[in-house]
Amino acid sequence: MPTTKGTEGGEVAMPRTGPADSLVDVAGVRVGQVQRRGDGWRTGVTVVLFPPDGAVAGVEVSGGAPCTHETDLLDPRNLVERVHAISLSGGSVFGLAATAGVTGWLADHGHGLVAGPDRTERIPLVPGASIFDLGRGGRFRAAPDAAMGARACEEATDGPVAQGSVGAGTGAVAGGLAGGVGTASAITPAGFTVAALAVVNASGSPVDPGTGELYGARYGLPGAFAGLRRPRSAEPAAVTTGYRRVPRSTTLAVLATDARLDRGRCGRLATAAHDGMARTLRPVHTLTDGDAAFAASLGEREPxxxxxxxxxxxxxxxxxxAALGGLLRAEGWPGVPSYRDAYPSAFPE
Incomplete structure (x- = not known):
């Protein structure tokens, strides 16, 4: 494992990326995504599936305008210990309908709590959250439904996870730039894997208005963003942030780990995702953002x-x-440039 010099001169072990550098580096996690563009649509669904018996999970909601489903399940004071999937979607309150499709698909495929008089039925538990992307394709009510949620489950795999303008991030915007879905992972010095999937759709901006640089680029592992350059001063200033004028945002996260954690510690891990949001976006957790982070534990070894x-x-x-992975792969559309569109000189020719 790579090392660096500590503050007192000793060698300190550094984390390294997992094999896929994505959420699926945590064994038992699968990710499925569907999207729809055109004819008034620009939205989608990203679903994170766990094994049939579920995963221990926690949540932290810090935005002032959350749009969530069954997050109270994850309170350590409440009954259930495990959930079976996490559903992320566009469509604001209308898009929460996607969770019904995820729930039905899981029940049909044997995931969930055992129930029914003959103990053959299943009740899946599916917390979820939606971003505000209404109208970004032209039709205000073009939002994910239960059928789209079920299709995302059908697409779930432990293989490569698509990033950029896909899934729940299809219509995402961050500070006037195209947002999106991104994912990353790391292995800690003790050998635990922690991974994240981000849906970046923020009132605040990911760009330093003085330089055009991405705030989060300084927090990568060595070499992670080595290809990025400071944009030329002749390029436009960062697209103006919309937190004062556009009440329609929300950044979402799902963290997973192979460390064995209870719900309380999963909640603490979810809080760490919000720390990452604050390193990526300014301002963050405004009254017009519904920022929410979930964290799941699928391991047997306790740290x-x-x-x-x-x-x-x-x-x-x-x-x-993860967030920068989504932003750097996002595709712009008329009136909403990608970071690459707005700052082409930040990338090698």
Whole structure:
């Protein structure tokens, strides 16, 4: 594992990326995505599926305008210990309908709590959240439905995860630039994997208005963003942030780890995703954002105190890399440029 010099001159182990550098580096996680563009549509669904018996999970909601489903399930004071999927979608309150499709698909495929008089039925538990992307394709009510949620489950795989203007990030916008879906992972010095999937759709901006640089680029692992340059001063200033004028945002995150955590510690891991949001976007957690982060544990090895501290420290920067993965791969559309469109000189020729 790579090392760096500590503050007192000793060698400190550095995290490294997982094999796929994505959420599926945590064994048992699958990701499915569907989207629709054209004819008034620009939206989609991203679903994170867990094994049939579920995963321990927590949540932290810090935005002032959340759009969520069944997040109270994840409160450590409440009954259930495990959930079976997490549904992320566009469509604001209308898009929460996608969770019904995810729930039905899981029940049909044997995922969920055992129920029914003969113990043959299943009740899947599916927390979820939606971003505000209404009208970005032209039709205000063009939002994901249950059928789209079920199709996202059909597409779920533990293979490569598409990034950019896909899934729940299809119509995402961040500070006037095209947002999107991104993912990343890291392995901590103690050997635990922590991974993140981000849907970046923010009132605040990911771009330093003084330089045109992405705020989060300084938080990558060595070499992660080596290809990015400071944009030329002749290029336009950062697209103006919309947090004062456009009440329609929300950045979402799903973190997963193979460390064995209870719901309380999963909630603490979800908080680390919000730390990453603050490194990526300014301002963040405004009254017009519905920022929410979920965290899931799928492991059997319990970290000691120091290893858990490392897990939290690494998780925030993993979210940053996931968020920038989405932003750097996003595709612009008329009136909404991508970062590459707005700052072409930031990229090698």
């Amino acid at each position: 000691d105190f120091a290893a858990f501290q490392d897990l939290l420290a690494v998780a925030g920067d993993v979210f940053v890399r």
